Amino acid sequence: MSHGFDTLAIHAGQDPEARTGAVIPPIYQTSTYAQDAVGAPRLGYEYSRSGNPTRDALQECLAALEGGPVGLAFASGLAAEDTLLRTVCKPGDHVVIPDDAYGGTYRLFARVAERWGLDYTPAKVSDPDAIRAAVEPGRTRIVWVETPTNPLLGIADIAALAGVAHDAGALLVVDNTFASPYLQQPIAHGADVVVHSTTKYIGGHSDVVGGALVAADAALGEELRYHQNAMGAINGPFDAWLTLRGIKTLGVRMDRHCDNAERIAAYLDGHAKVGQVIYPGLPAHPGHEVAAKQMRRFGGMISFRAAGGEEHAVEICNRTKLFILAESLGGVESLIEHPGRMTHASAAGSPLEVPGDLVRLSVGIETVDDLLADLEQALG
Numbered sequence: 001m002s003h004g005f006d007t008l009a010i011h012a013g014q015d016p017e018a019r020t021g022a023v024i025p026p027i028y029q030t031s032t033y034a035q036d037a038v039g040a041p042r043l044g045y046e047y048s049r050s051g052n053p054t055r056d057a058l059q060e061c062l063a064a065l066e067g068g069p070v071g072l073a074f075a076s077g078l079a080a081e082d083t084l085l086r087t088v089c090k091p092g093d094h095v096v097i098p099d100d101a102y103g104g105t106y107r108l109f110a111r112v113a114e115r116w117g118l119d120y121t122p123a124k125v126s127d128p129d130a131i132r133a134a135v136e137p138g139r140t141r142i143v144w145v146e147t148p149t150n151p152l153l154g155i156a157d158i159a160a161l162a163g164v165a166h167d168a169g170a171l172l173v174v175d176n177t178f179a180s181p182y183l184q185q186p187i188a189h190g191a192d193v194v195v196h197s198t199t200k201y202i203g204g205h206s207d208v209v210g211g212a213l214v215a216a217d218a219a220l221g222e223e224l225r226y227h228q229n230a231m232g233a234i235n236g237p238f239d240a241w242l243t244l245r246g247i248k249t250l251g252v253r254m255d256r257h258c259d260n261a262e263r264i265a266a267y268l269d270g271h272a273k274v275g276q277v278i279y280p281g282l283p284a285h286p287g288h289e290v291a292a293k294q295m296r297r298f299g300g301m302i303s304f305r306a307a308g309g310e311e312h313a314v315e316i317c318n319r320t321k322l323f324i325l326a327e328s329l330g331g332v333e334s335l336i337e338h339p340g341r342m343t344h345a346s347a348a349g350s351p352l353e354v355p356g357d358l359v360r361l362s363v364g365i366e367t368v369d370d371l372l373a374d375l376e377q378a379l380g
């Protein structure tokens with residue numbers, strides 16, 4: 001029997017515990033497990049890098065929410081990305097990366113994987129022809145996209161890019177962090193692997209760092225599971241438990257994030273102190289139609305250009321009171337940041353450099369009138 005998203009978020013992988021009936025999966029804070037005999041680990045558990053029941057509960061839930069057979073939880077989003085790269089690619093291979101992406105993802109490709117012999121080409125994710133031109137059939141192993149992108153909220157047409165990647169014998173990897181599986185399920189549109197920083201909307205409370213991979217194909221999923229153990233960048237039991245606690249309310253939180261973001265985008269759009277407002281829910285956004293096709297709603301992230309240039313952008317970030325000046329996103333509290341000097345500083349001087357007048361908002365679930373008043377006083 002199939003269930004709705006919110007039912008899966010609350011129940012998938014989370015049956016009451018067999019021995020006591022505990023409704024919430026216990027935190028199995030153990031490194032190792034007593035074995036019944038040599039070579040006979042109980043229920044297959046032998047060592048917590050290889051398997052842990054709390055992590056298993058999270059992994060099963062993540063797989064159910066993204067609609068794939070295998071979900072895996074990691075120490076961070078970047079740990080998940082690194083495990084994926086080194087499972088699928090070898091030195092000499094090539095990947096296509098977004099021309100707009102989280103700065104740390106760019107740094108992983110440009111400063112770490114490249115040194116190890118992995119070649120990369122940045123291309124515009126909103127333009128399937130540009131991605132096709134960047135692909136080298138036979139050598140490209142991965143077409144990697146974020147959608148919406150961080151921080152410019154570009155929209156990739158997942159179904160179209162799955163076609164481009166598969167024509168070239170490559171995998172389509174979608175970083176679904178900004179949308180969350182509640183708003184978008186890339187596997188249903190043809191993606192091969194979904195990546196998450198669960199630190200963001202999935203955890204949802206800014207209290208835990210984690211990452212995830214969900215594979216569309218069981219064999220690839222098992223290969224990733226092998227590397228999760230072999231490379232060791234696992235999500236710990238307490239972190240898995242916190243993330244699962246957050247997941248239960250993902251759907252209701254996302255709806256409120258979207259309600260608030262829609263109001264704030266409409267307020268900023270046309271404001272005298274604001275230049276371009278970038279939000280996929282605005283009909284003027286170039287990716288609006290594609291987003292409407294593949295997303296349930298348009299998310300809680302908004303970027304905008306300050307009318308007064310870079311110094312004005314910095315002043316706005318320094319002046320808000322409710323919007324907390326901080327990196328990260330996706331928690332219940334609203335955050336503001338200056339990508340050029342904060343989250344994306346590692347992309348300075350690269351093709352992924354972001355405009356200096358850009359401000360990024362992670363719109364939380366507070367009372368929206370309070371958020372609007374805070375922005376009004378901060379815009380100056």
Ligand SMILES: Cc1ncc(COP(=O)(O)O)c(C=O)c1O
Pocket residue numbers: 076077078079102104105146150175177178196197198199209210211328
């Ligand atoms: C879109 C996106 N992907 C991946 C990451 C990396 O995740 P983590 O910080 O959990 O390593 C981030 C972090 O901000 C992100 O925004």
